[in-house]
Amino acid sequence: MKVENTKAQMRKGILEYCILTVLSKREAYPSDIIQELKEAKLIVVEGTLYPLLTRLKNAGLLQYNWVESSSGPPRKYYSLTEEGLQFLNELKKTWNELYNAVQLISK
Amino acid sequence: MNKTISINIAGFVFNIEEQAYEKLSRYLDSIKNNFKNEPDCDEIMADIEARIAELFQDNLSDRKEVILDEDVEEVIGVMGKPEDYVSEETADNFNHNEDKEDAEYVEAEEVNSDEEHRSRPNSKRLFRDETNGHIGGVCQGLGWFFGIDPTLIRLGFILLTILGGSGILVYIILWIVVPQARTTAEILEMQGEPINLGSIKDHVKGMKDNVNESTKKAGKRVNKAGKRVKKAVDRSGRMVSPLAETLSKVIGGIFVVGGICALFLLVIILFGNTGLLPLVGSDQVENLNTLLDILYPNGRSLLVFIAIAMATLIPIISGIVIGMKMLLTINYRLKEYSIVASVLWCLAIITLVLTGIELGVNFQNKAEIDYDVPVQIDSSNVLTIDVAEDDIFSNYIEYRQVWNFSELIRVSDEQIFLGYPELSIVEQADSGDFEVTLYKLSQGKYHKEAIHKAENIKFELEQSENKLLLSPYFAIDAKEKLRNQRIKVIVHVPKGKKVKFGPNIDRIMVGVDDDYYHHSESYANTVWTVDDGGFRCIECKERRVYDDNDIIIIDN
Numbered sequence: 001m002k003v004e005n006t007k008a009q010m011r012k013g014i015l016e017y018c019i020l021t022v023l024s025k026r027e028a029y030p031s032d033i034i035q036e037l038k039e040a041k042l043i044v045v046e047g048t049l050y051p052l053l054t055r056l057k058n059a060g061l062l063q064y065n066w067v068e069s070s071s072g073p074p075r076k077y078y079s080l081t082e083e084g085l086q087f088l089n090e091l092k093k094t095w096n097e098l099y100n101a102v103q104l105i106s107k
Numbered sequence: 108m109n110k111t112i113s114i115n116i117a118g119f120v121f122n123i124e125e126q127a128y129e130k131l132s133r134y135l136d137s138i139k140n141n142f143k144n145e146p147d148c149d150e151i152m153a154d155i156e157a158r159i160a161e162l163f164q165d166n167l168s169d170r171k172e173v174i175l176d177e178d179v180e181e182v183i184g185v186m187g188k189p190e191d192y193v194s195e196e197t198a199d200n201f202n203h204n205e206d207k208e209d210a211e212y213v214e215a216e217e218v219n220s221d222e223e224h225r226s227r228p229n230s231k232r233l234f235r236d237e238t239n240g241h242i243g244g245v246c247q248g249l250g251w252f253f254g255i256d257p258t259l260i261r262l263g264f265i266l267l268t269i270l271g272g273s274g275i276l277v278y279i280i281l282w283i284v285v286p287q288a289r290t291t292a293e294i295l296e297m298q299g300e301p302i303n304l305g306s307i308k309d310h311v312k313g314m315k316d317n318v319n320e321s322t323k324k325a326g327k328r329v330n331k332a333g334k335r336v337k338k339a340v341d342r343s344g345r346m347v348s349p350l351a352e353t354l355s356k357v358i359g360g361i362f363v364v365g366g367i368c369a370l371f372l373l374v375i376i377l378f379g380n381t382g383l384l385p386l387v388g389s390d391q392v393e394n395l396n397t398l399l400d401i402l403y404p405n406g407r408s409l410l411v412f413i414a415i416a417m418a419t420l421i422p423i424i425s426g427i428v429i430g431m432k433m434l435l436t437i438n439y440r441l442k443e444y445s446i447v448a449s450v451l452w453c454l455a456i457i458t459l460v461l462t463g464i465e466l467g468v469n470f471q472n473k474a475e476i477d478y479d480v481p482v483q484i485d486s487s488n489v490l491t492i493d494v495a496e497d498d499i500f501s502n503y504i505e506y507r508q509v510w511n512f513s514e515l516i517r518v519s520d521e522q523i524f525l526g527y528p529e530l531s532i533v534e535q536a537d538s539g540d541f542e543v544t545l546y547k548l549s550q551g552k553y554h555k556e557a558i559h560k561a562e563n564i565k566f567e568l569e570q571s572e573n574k575l576l577l578s579p580y581f582a583i584d585a586k587e588k589l590r591n592q593r594i595k596v597i598v599h600v601p602k603g604k605k606v607k608f609g610p611n612i613d614r615i616m617v618g619v620d621d622d623y624y625h626h627s628e629s630y631a632n633t634v635w636t637v638d639d640g641g642f643r644c645i646e647c648k649e650r651r652v653y654d655d656n657d658i659i660i661i662d663n
Contacts, residue, residue, distance in 0.1 A: 030158065045187025047138065050154040054147045072161035073117040076154065 011042055015052060017095055018042055020080065020088040023062065027079040053078060061087050111173050117157040119164065123174035130179045131159075137189040155186065162186075234288035234297035235281075241432075242445045243282040251297050258351035262358060265429070355433045362430025369423045377416050397518050402589045403466060411462050417455035421448050470550040470590060474557035480543040480596075483572050484604075489634070490541055490573060492530065492598065493609020497579040500526045505613045505629075518585065526580040528566065528594040529616045532606055534637050535599035542599040543575060549592045560587060566594045579614045600637050605645070607634045 015037070022028060022036050030053060034046050053076075056062045061084035064076040080088065111122045114131075123131065138155065142148040162182050163174055236247035239257075246264060250257030268274030288297040376395060395415070399408035425448055428441065484490055496502060499517055506527065509515060515526035535542055547564045551557030560583070567578035581594045600606055608617070608630045617630045619642050634646035644650075 030154070031161075045185065046158060047155055047186035050158070051142060051145065051147075051151045054151050054154065055145075058147060069161065072164040073119060073157040075157075075161075 014095070015042060016056065017088070017091045019049075019052065019056065020061065020084060020091065023078055023080045024085065024088055027065075027077050029067070029075040029077045033078075056084070060084070116163070117153070117160040119160045121160070121163055121167075121174050122172055123179075124176060127174055127176045127179045130176065131174075131182075134179070134183055134189065141189065159186065232297060233285055235285050236297060237287050237442075241441050243278070243442075244287065245278055245281045245285060248285060248288070248297060249281075256351045258355050262351070262354060265358065265362075359430045359433025359435075362426050363434055366423050366427035366430055370420070370427065373419055373423060377412075377419075393513060393516055393518055398513055398516065401516075401518060401523055403462065404469065404588070407462055407465070410458060414455040414458035414462070417451055418459060421452045421455070424448075469552045469588070471552055472554040472557045473550050474548065474554060474561045476547045476558065476561045478545040478547070480545050480568060480570060480575075482541050482543050482570060482575065484541050485573060487573065488603070489605045489607050490575060490598065490600070491607045491609060492575045492577070492612065494577050494579045494611040494614040495567070495569070496611075497526070497614060499524045499580050502611070502614070506616045507613065515580075516589075517580075521585050522565075522582040523585055523587070523589070524580045524582050525589075525592065527616065528577060528579070528581055528596065529618070530577065530612075531595060531597045531618045531620075532635065532642065533597060533599055533620045534641065535601040539601045539604075541601065541604065543570075544597045544599070546595040546597065547592075548595065550590045557590070560590050560592060563587060564592050564594060568596065577615065579611075600635075600642075602637050602639075605634055605636045607646075608632065 018037060018040065019033060022033050030046065030049050033053075034049055037049070053062065057064065057078070061081060062078050063081050064078045066074045067077045069075045110125045112125055112128045114121050114123055114128065135152070135156070139148065139152055142151050145151065159182050162185060163178060166178050166181070167174070231252060233252045234248050235244040236251060237244040240247040241261075246260040247257045249255075249260045253260075264274040264278055266274070267277065396408065396412060399411050399415075402408075403411050425445075428444065432441070482490065497504070500515060504514070504526070512527065517524040517526070545566070545568060547561040547566070549557050549560035549564065551560050564581050564583055566581040569576035575596075575598070577596060581592070583589075583592055598606065610631050612630045619630075619635060628647075628650045632646075633644055633650060635642050636645050637643070
């Protein structure tokens with residue numbers, strides 16, 4: 001078992017949670033989300049975000065609008081659906097509990 | 108010279124060098140390869156290509172029309188190497204196979220740590236929760252401890268402060284005494300969450316049904332990355348019950364409105380003309396600055412003024428700020444503000460106390476000088492006492508209805524007028540003659556100073572046959588400070604003789620010995636005599652009563 005692999009999985013797990021959190025604050029297009037995630041050092045490269053967004057969208061958690069861009073192709077602006085919001089709240093609770101659990105265990 | 112190829116990415120045409128094209132093409136292929144099992148492969152690839160087109164667009168300009176090798180490198184750097192996709196994406200796929208093994212692994216981990224936990228006392232303790240709190244986290248901590256919504260506790264503290272003022276004190280004591288929850292263990296102890304692993308297992312199981320697979324995995328092993336998002340989660344995880352929220356908004360609204368009114372009044376008192384205040388009345392009243400000037404030692408009044416301003420403005424402004432916060436449920440922190448405000452407020456109070464002590468020292472010694480005032484009374488045996496026309500204050504002022512004594516202070520360039528001389532009528536026990544004594548009283552730092560100040564009081568007392576006319580005010584020099592200078596006129600009335608009060612007598616304070624019975628009534632135009640039972644009103648028809656402003660008739 002490679003440590004890199006495990007690390008990536010950890011990140012990936014909370015990545016969805018973080019993406020939903022970012023989108024719960026405002027509508028955003030992938031580069032915006034990337035920016036926030038990069039600041040939090042949760043993601044390194046942009047490419048990995050696209051499949052995630054697509055998957056979340058297909059799961060009905062996200063929706064998007066096409067917005068014309070001055071520099072390039074039209075952009076998909078993502079936002080949370082009602083279902084996505086519920087999903088996020090669910091994750092929030094779980095995250096709090098898990099966070100506490102992990103903190104306690106690793107102490 | 109290099110050959111370029113024209114390509115179409117996301118509907119945009121780019122000229123790209125052949126070498127760069129090869130690279131880009133390989134890159135896209137390998138990414139596509141990663142997603143080939145995904146049902147949305149095409150959509151993902153379209154998104155990625157659109158982003159790449161955008162990045163290329165950014166790099167191109169009038170001077171640069173061709174995509175070069177380094178542009179592709181840059182895009183790959185931004186979008187991530189194929190390996191990155193592998194580690195973050197396909198890892199998920201082969202992990203499906205590991206699920207069983209994974210579950211066992213987690214199980215084992217749980218059992219181990221479960222044992223560790225049994226050795227820990229799992230009790231609830233009181234901590235301050237600065238992360239979630241607004242000032243010192245005291246209320247938040249109490250909320251955890253008692254399992255109540257902290258907003259309700261905050262409201263409790265605010266009520267305590269309004270009702271008795273003890274809220275702030277209790278808060279400060281708790282702030283000092285209760286430790287802050289720093290370590291995670293302390294935070295958990297504070298929150299008193301059941302830390303048995305069964306509950307965690309439940310969550311994990313529950314997640315299997317509700318929550319995405321990947322979250323579960325990360326949840327099991329999450330650690331360091333968690334710290335980064337802790338803050339965001341903490342903040343969003345705070346729940347407020349609707350009742351507390353409504354209550355909080357109502358009280359917040361009251362705070363804001365009340366605070367703004369109080370601020371308005373205070374600003375007038377501090378900086379404006381006090382006479383503007385409806386409460387004080389339309390009569391001219393010296394403003395606070397002048398009053399402080401004539402009371403405090405030279406050079407102190409500005410300091411005292413600033414201290415008073417701070418001591419009063421800070422709580423009011425804080426009230427408004429807290430009210431706004433409650434009303435609008437804005438999540439700004441008040442920690443820095445609270446500390447600065449508290450320190451300034453304490454400084455102001457200390458200043459007031461110290462200057463107050465200093466002022467008190469200036470009142471240490473008392474002096475009293477008495478002067479005999481000769482009176483001539485003819486055979487009618489009636490002494491008429493009245494108060495002269497008031498050319499400084501209003502003629503309509505009645506001493507007993509004055510409750511704001513700054514109304515009876517008037518400062519001019521040369522003199523300070525004080526409109527509260529006192530008149531006292533007592534029985535003359537020793538002789539059969541009227542006797543009038545004028546007392547000048549003052550206080551001062553030293554006895555000599557007090558005597559000096561008493562001597563310097565100017566008071567006019569006109570004496571003519573059968574008549575005593577008192578000035579409605581006395582005066583001190585403008586350079587003098589107020590040191591409780593007073594004027595007292597005591598009239599000794601022998602048995603069988605009479606005193607008649609003039610129509611203007613209520614302008615000053617009148618005390619008739621043994622007259623406690625009629626203290627709520629006017630003295631104007633009344634006649635008193637002394638017999639064996641003490642003073643008696645013999646002409647008290649139509650004596651006014653202050654209580655209800657009715658005219659009553661007293662039959663004697």
